[in-house]
Amino acid sequence: MLTLMLKQHPTVPLEAEKLSPDVIASLSLDEVRALPVHLGKHVRRVDEFFDVVGEPGDTVEIRGDLSRVKWIGHAMTRGSIKVVGNAGMHLGSQMKGGTIEVTGNAGDWIGAEMTGGFIRVLGNAGGQIGAAYRGGLTGMNGGTIIVDGTAGLEIGMRMKRGIIVVGGLARDFVGLQMKGGTIFLLSGAEIRTGAWMFRGTIVSLKPIRLLPTFNRACAYEPTFLRMYTKHLHTLGVTIPLGGYERYLGDAAVPGHGELLVWGGGA
Secondary structure, three states: OEEEEEOOOOOOOEEOOOOOHHHHOOOOHHHHHOOEEEEOOEEEEHHHOEEEEEOOOOEEEEEOOEOOEEOOOOOOOOOEEEEEOOEOOOOOOOOOOOEEEEOOOEOOOOOOOOOOOEEEEOOOEOOOOOOOOOOOOOOOEEEEEEEOOOEOOOOOOOOOEEEEEEOOOEOOOOOOOOOOOEEEEOOOEOOOOOOOOOOOEEEEOOOOOOOOOOEEEEEEOOOOHHHHHHHHHOOOOOOOOOOEEEEEEOOOOOOOEEEEEEOOOO
16 A cells, blocks of 8 residues: 655645556556646645655555645546545546545545546535536536535536435535436535436435425335435445435426425425
């Protein structure tokens, strides 16, 4: 396993998209230390900011407060990264495979436009989780993201496939322009949930304030949740199978998405 320990906290965001098993696995220790990182407009070396020890391979552990370190695990296809501490923006963006775990908090754009893999943040997260980048047509298109804490704005914006689970309260515009996939809100969300969604499913285990463009369809016992509950149970997430109210929308688009609110009503 390769371990990188932050020794110099960057004064401005440090762009470190080379910190990925795809890049590191085939390199020597000295080559890892010499990898480029970008500090503003300047190109620097990894070992200017990190102590690098261990054996390069598919398992990478990064230690320290990396809240100003961006693009960790960008476009990775394999292996695992564990961040012991906080992580910066764009964690696992455009990820295709492998796993990332963060023991602290993480910034905006976690798993943006990812197509596969697994990301877990044990703390709180920023906004735009699994979202499309500005101007992009499709966000997350596969994979799983779990945030144990709270989350910011526009979770799952334009996502097409995959699973997002937020344990704490999520902010406004969850599922904005959502095209597919499933979002689980274990502690509910603030306002404008599902705005302009076309397809997909948002499940809230707490009452949420619905837009007037969502219409109640029925009391619902969704059988498809059995598949999700089995999968999520292996990841430590429990989802009740029945007792939902189903709402369809967003009629303003018009869309064919669904909001499932557990416990009846909103």
